[in-house]
Amino acid sequence: MYSKEELFLAISNVIDPEVGFNLVEMGLIYDASCDEDGNAHVTMTLSTKACPMHQLIQQWVKEAVEKMANIKEVEIELVWEPEWNVTMANDNVKKALGGG
Amino acid sequence: MFSVSQDFAPPFKLISPFFILGSLFYVFSAMFLFSFSVENIALLDTKVLSFVHLFLLGFIMMSIFGSMAQLVPVVLEVGHFGVELFYAIWPLLGIGTVLMVIGFLSSPALLPYGGVVVLIAMMIFVMEIFLTIKKVKKLNNVMSSILISNTFLFFGIIFGLVIALGYAGTIEVDISNLLKSHVFLVIFGYIAITLMGLSLVLLPMFGLSHGFSKKPLEIAMTIMSISVILIVLSSFIDFVILSYLGYLLAIVSLCVYFYLVQSIYKTRARKENDVYVMSLFFAYASMIVSLIFAIIYLFTNFEPLLLSAGWLIFFGLFGFAVTGHIYKIVPFLVWFERFSPLVGKQKVPMLADMVPPKSSQAQFIFCAVGVVIVAIAILLQNDTLIKAGASFLLVGSLAFFRSVLYMINYK
Secondary structure (H helix, E strand, O other): OOOHHHHHHHHOOOEOOOOOOEHHHHOOEEEEEEOOOOEEEEEEOOOOOOOOOHHHHHHHHHHHHHOOOOOOEEEEEEOOOOOOOHHHOOHHHHHHHOOO | OOOOOOOOOOOHHHHHHHHHHHHHHHHHHHHHHHHOOHHHOOOOOHHHHHHHHHHHHHHHHHHHHHHHHHHHHHHHOOOOOOHHHHHHHHHHHHHHHHHHHHHHHOOOOHHHHHHHHHHHHHHHHHHHHHHHHOOOOOOOHHHHHHHHHHHHHHHHHHHHHHHHHHHHOOOOOOHHHHHHHHHHHHHHHHHHHHHHHHHHHHHHHHHOEOOOOOHHHHHHHHHHHHHHHHHHHHHHOOOHHHHHHHHHHHHHHHHHHHHHHHHHHHOEOOOOOOHHHHHHHHHHHHHHHHHHHHHHHHHHOOHHHHHHHHHHHHHHHHHHHHHHHHHHHHHHHHHHHHOHHHOOOOOOOOHHHHOOHHHHHHHHHHHHHHHHHHHHHHHHOOHHHHHHHHHHHHHHHHHHHHHHHHHHOOO
16 A cells, blocks of 8 residues: 555654654664555664664554554554664664765 | 553652752752861771761762662663652651761760661661562572672661660671771662672663673672672671672772773763763762772781772762763653653753753862862862862862752753
8 A cells, every 4th residue: 555665754753852863864764564454564773772762662662553544453563673873773863874 | 551650760750859958968968078177087087987977878878869760770670669658768768867867976875876876777678679679580690699799788877776775875796897897888888889880771761882791790799799708797797808809809899890890881872971970970980999908008008098098989989980871870760750751742951961961071070179179189189179179069069969950840
C-alpha cells in the first residue's frame, strides 16, 4: 500500500528532542513496509539502550504512521543489531554534530 | 496505542524538591565559605566537618538521590520498587543535614539526632534501590556498580552514626579511626563508584559515543572496592601499610576511570561543547589536579595539599559533575511531563532550549574561577583569597539556583 520511502517520509516528522534531528536522518529507522491491507511494520533502533524516552519515541513513530490514510495496524520492532553509530546518520546530521 | 508508563520518568513533583533544595544548599555552602579563616582549615576542624556535611549531604547527596529516582530505572531497565518512597527522602535528608551542620558548629548534642534522621533517609533510599535491583534478572556492570556503591553507602552511614554518637559523648569510640572508614565508604565507595557506573551510561548517551571498551569500568570499580575495603580494615587492624595501599589503589582507580572517560570522549559523535560538556571538562580536570596533589601529599605529608585535593574532588569533580548533569536531567523531566503530550499537536521546545544560556554560563564561569581560587587559597593558607573564591562561588551558585528555577518553570 505504501512504499518504504513514503513510510520513511511520514516517520521523518518524529524528532528526537535531545539532539534535535528527525529519526530518519539520524539513521534510526532501519526498515519499513506496509501490506495491501494497511498493516505496517517498522524496524528501528535507538542511539542508546538506556534512552529514557524509548517508549515515547516508539509511540511517536507508531502515531506518525497511523496518521497515514487507510493504515490499520502498525507494528514497531525495536532491534539492537546492528548497533547504531553516527556513520548511519545522513551527512547533514554528521556535519551538524561536528563529526562530518 | 500503547501506553507510556512513568517507570522511566517519575512524576516531576516527586523529584523537583531534590533539585530545588539541593541547589539552595549549594548556595548555603558558598555562603559558609566566608566564615572560614586559616585557623579553621584543618582536617578535623568542626567548621570543616560542618561545611563538608552541608555540601555533601545537602547538595551532592540530595542531587544524586533526586537524579537516581529517574536514572535507576533507566540503568536497571526495570521500574522502581516504590518510587513514592522518594517523597519521604528529601525532607528527612534536608532536616538531618541542617541538624548535623548545626551540631558540628555549635551543638554536638544535636549530632546523633541529625545522624539518625540522615540514617533513616539513606536507609529508605538504599533499601528502595536494593529492592529495585532485586527485580533485575541479570546484572550488567553498570547495575553491579549501583549494587556495590549502595552497599558501601549502607555501611558508610552506619559508621557515620557511630561517629556522631561518639562526638556527642553518648558512646566512646576512636573517632579518627572510624572517620577514615566513613569518608572512604561514602565518598569513594558510594559517590565515586556511582559516578563511575553512571558515566558508562550517561556520557555515551549524551555524547553519542560508540565503540569504546567497557573493561576499564570493571577494573576501576574493582580497584576502588578493594581500596575502600582496605581502608575499612585499617580502622580495625593497626597495620599502616593497609592504609597506604588503600590510598594508592584509590588513586589508581581514579586514573583508570579517567582513561575510560577519555576513551568515551574520543569516540563521541556529538562535538558541541555546551555547558554540560564544559562542566565535565572542569570536573575531570579538577580530578586530575587533585590526584597530583594527593600523590605529592603521600610523599610530603603537607596537609594543605590534602585539603586542597579534597576541595577539588568535592567542589570540582563532584560539584561540576552534578551541576552539569542537572542541566540534562531537569530539562528532560520537565519536558517529559509538560511537553511530551503535545508532540505532534503543536511545536514543542528541544531540551537544549530549556537551559538558560546566560545564567548557566555565569554559573560555570564564576564557580570554576571560585573553585580554582579557593584551591590556591588552601595551598597558600591565605584568608583573603578564600573570601575572593567564596565571592565567585556565591555568584556562581546563585546563578545555578536561578538556572534550576528557570528550567523547572519553563513553559
